[in-house]
Amino acid sequence: MTNLKWCVIGTDPRMEKLAILLKNLNVQVLFLQTKAWSYQVERDLMSFEPDILVLPIQPLEIVTDTIGLDYFENVQKCFVGKLSPEWTRFFEASEIDIERYLENEQFIWLNAKLTAEGFIAAYYLEEHETVAGKHFMISGFGRVAKLLATQLKRMDAHPQIVVRSPVQLAEAQAMGYEVKKLEHGISCEKSIFINTIPAKWLTADYHSLLTTCQRFYDVASSPGCLALEGDFSHTYRLYTSLPGQFLKEDAAKLLFKCVTESVQHLKGGTLCYKESE
Template identity: 25%
Template sequence: MKQKFLILGGDLRSIKLAEMLITDNNKVFAYGLEKSEDIQENSQIDKISNLQSAIEKVDIIIGPTPFSNNGETINSPYAKEEIKIEQLVKANKQKILISGGIKESIKEQLEEKFLKVIDVMKREELAILNTIATAEGTIKLAIENTDKILQGSKVLILGFGRVAKIVASKFSLLSTKVTCAARKISDLAWIEAYGYNSININDILYELKDFDIIINTVPQIIIKEKELKHMKPDALLIDLASKPGGIEGTKAIQMGLKYIWALAIPRKGCTNIICRIYKRGYI
């Protein structure tokens, strides 16, 4: 047997990773995955009900990506109860913790307690693969939540960072009409260099009525009630940004708009690929 791993919380990627580690003859424990049928039905994975006990049994703890959505609890959608970050900080350990998207302030706390803390999203290849999965998941959401084909649809993407670049590329390959909005002059120049339409985020108000799909990647509220009033009644709004997001979602829903806050959406079909790369990085 190679090593002992604790899979702590997480989504489909964590579940698939647990199965891959088992296949490689590692010992795997799970905590915070009580609602996962795949985990519960796998007799080779030890399900632990006490976090301290789980940590004591292993060499390496693998947390979710992102590690936390709110800075207080560990990202664990399959857990029966919330797992507070302070529980992990207080646990007795000299272990290796591997997770992704850990805020620097939280990482500093963890580094005081753990032997080593590794943020996998600091690795460029993992961040890129995660972004590809996010882009494909966004396309899936767009197909499922619109009444017309994507070809010819007008798509507005807010921001032009890593996620926005890949999302724009994938949507343009589907013959949609892509416009990207940014503030920096250099970003606007790059948007045009890639062949997309460009617009300054500060000038989007009276342009919003033209778009069928609006995708936000900026973790700062940009789309408020004033902007929402200028949108098509059947427009689809997808927010990919971490908290607080970039769209006033509650207001959008109240106004009858179709709004999706799509946190952590790697498509199922991409999960195997990402986990192989994750596993390679871990071991």
């Protein structure tokens, strides 16, 4: 019997839960709770010699002089989230088989659904009040925004979509949402603002949003949309990795399904990780 050896890296709670789910399949798992690629990580990988490596959604900070290929010598597949320029150059120069789970459509949509539900959990924790009857302005109209607007509407809240794209404005309006163009000097009209746009667009031109909204929740990817200097902690809240924070069990199961289904063709990659007799 030959078992695949897995190494899971990251501080997001879903990564630790993923390691537990893998261990329940009686495979060898090394879990490294860190945000950085360090000399200690290299020593651990050299000792463990994993076949499968799962990197976190946010790219690991590199605190070594370089990333050595020696530490990937036995890696048959590496699952990656977002990649920094340094990690991109490394993988492009190597022959390592990588799979970007953030490009898996099923994972993306279901993770977006968890993000929407995670916001509701964060809102309850922060505000201690129901969403019913409240007015929300949502910037962007991608997967997270669509699922979040749907969820809020079902809960008797009043979501309004705020975007710059004429196409997205028309799409949101056709789907029955109130819409407003995201433009300089826009007012939030004392609504609760939720950003889903993964770009640092909140500049001085949009400062009025922070002064007119009840609360500004940023649920886009790190580092969020805030591009202003100053202390906005009384209004602005950055909530990244909501599935891992509030729905870590379901988030881990989703990632588990994504990575295990992708290794069936590898040596030792059956569901029970046994070689055929």
